[in-house]
Amino acid sequence: MGQDRPVRGGARAAQRRCGPPPGPLVTRRARERHGAWHDAYGRRELDRLFDTLAKSFSDCTSYEFELRAYDVSGDMAYTVGLEHTSASVDGEPRTYTLRATQTYRREGGEWRVAHRHADRVT
Known part of the structure; x- marks a missing residue:
């Protein structure tokens, strides 16, 4: 698997601050987009992004994931939902909703995020 080792460290730190509870890990080939704020591709860029x-992010006062759709087919799956968050971003309190789509791939018996896209609901 070499190229598909999970990304750790920064991703976990960001999740602890505010966001989805720790779950599947992002793989090296994953592409991540956070509410049209940042793009990253590959392990190094993902580590920098999550750091x-x-x-x-700080002072997360609430996070709720509203599942809208999902499906599983073999070793692939996806979720679509709304992420409702209240947190401080760069010291400024914000409340926002992101429309988030994640695809997952089962690797070695574990589900891992293969792709994520999220953008603001306007």
Whole structure:
């Protein structure tokens, strides 16, 4: 698997601050987009992105994931939902909703995020 080792560290720190509870890990080939704020591809860029996000987010007062659709087929799955969040971003309190789509791939018996896209609901 070499190229598909899970990304750790920064991703976990960002999740602890605010966001989905720790779950599937992002793989090296994953592409991540956080509410049209940042793009990253590959392990190094993802680590930098999550380190930056971990420093930017604080004081998460609420997070709720509203599942709208999902499906599983073999070793692939997806979820679509709304992420309702109240947190401080760069010291400024914000409340926002992201429309989030994640695809998952089962690797070695574990579900991992293969792709994520989220953008603001306007």
